[in-house]
Amino acid sequence: MTNTPILILGGQGKTGRRVAEQLTSQQVPVRLASRSSEQRFDWYDDSTWSAAVAGVDTAYLAPPVGPTGLAQAGTFVKQAAAEGLRRVVLLSGRGVGAPGREFAVYQGSLDLENAVKVSGVDWTIVRPSWFAQNFSEDFLHEAVLAGQIRLPAGDGAEPWIDVNDVAEVMAAALLDTRHVGQGYSLSGPRTLTLTQVAAELSHAIGRPIGYVALEPEQFVAELVGYGAPQEDAESLRDLFAVIRNHRSEYTSDGVQQVLGRAPRDFSDWARTAARTGAWSA
Template sequence: MTTTPNFLIIGGKGKTGRRVAAQLDARGIAYRLASRSSEQRFDWYDESSWAGAVAGIDTAYLAPPVGPTGLALAGKFIQQAAAEGLRRVVLLSGRGVGSPGRDFAVYESSVELENAVRASGADWTIVRPAWFAQNFSEDFLYDYVMGGEIRVAAGDGGEAWIDTNDIGDVMTEVMLDERHTGETYSLSGPRTLTMAEVADELSTATGRPIRYVDLEPEQFVAELVSYGQTVEDSEAVRDLFAVIRNHRSEYVSEGVQQVLGREPRDFADWARETAKTGVWSA
């Protein structure tokens, strides 16, 4: 492995960041990991931690926070980092950012972040994935699976859920191949599923009943807050689910095929393989 890291992974212990890190490890490529709990400390909400993380780095992978405040700070960070010598940025954004009808604060903030990246003076690639399948095994939706009820405000809308391993493969490729500079890729799985269909697939995979409970949006916010989420982050998650609820996400995207030349993994296949790991066995 080379000893001087040219790559920075911000959010390197998150769902996407650690998969990019694993890919770079496998290829013997040095990188710097930066997060609140890593050796190189980085906190979006502590600007004093920014300069040390990016010092001497050529290319950075950014997985920004969810809410409008965090997204605004991410935009400020990239402008500062580019002014201090960062040459290239790969940004994790969200599918549908910039599309008509995304009139929620979290989407407006994501548009502003993408614009900040493009205007920073650094070379850039933007990747916009659909909702992560791993939200059901590694994030807040995991508790719903374990409880047998997926309690969210998605109505009967569909989403083309994507395996985060596919995102990690795409991110690694675009980080290492500068032919992707200036491109924006939208990623998704091969088909859309409603939340009720997701619950059916998870029931099949786990061998126990899991049902979908459709909440009203404000009821959903109240439940998230009761679990310890901030009001701002809870409202941001509500707005993301509102896109599904309003049937604005019922389409597939070809970014995985464009970057990797292969098909993305289907949700049902992901669920069966994930169940074999024992993550949902209690």
């Protein structure tokens, strides 16, 4: 077992901390790097980049949301490769670069994927669907607690995935060279509309949760009103437009490909999250 740590960029995030847990459970050393970790790393401050990369040859990248952050991540990859990074596993988005599913909203992610591919590093790209944990951690957690999910997704459906499945795929990709040069699309086993999601959450939590279908610009205004940057709010609006336009109503078999098992169902995840206190007062 190598003593060289694997760098986890976004180590405090939904995927990063779970990838770190997966690796640590297998006695693989990790280096967590984020704005709040001991090893400080900021996508928007390139003076923090070299120290984070020093002495590592493999990294997990969970890039920021929005065109500016994605462009910064591409610049980072180029610099890190020049400074000795040799292996990257990248978190991207389902539908990025897929033939017949070219959406302008994905252009920044596609540019980042291409930057990784031409950087000279060995790469694996993992493209999951929307996370089930968005409803239990940060982004939509407060909305569920308030009993009302307000999103611009219309009546479109999405195959929401358990982030633990994503993290397990990421860990496998980081540790097994058979995944070099591969791209995997991941999803849950079935699609659900936001109305169905609200019903699943209501059943799991034991109290009514509703869904309000916002107009896209109303969604942006509400996010900005809560303090979100305009660019990030608009990027989320555009990502939800894929669901709203019924372009995400299909499943992907990446979990089965990498792990040899089916992904976890949303209802199973919701029951477990409720039982472990995700929405306790």
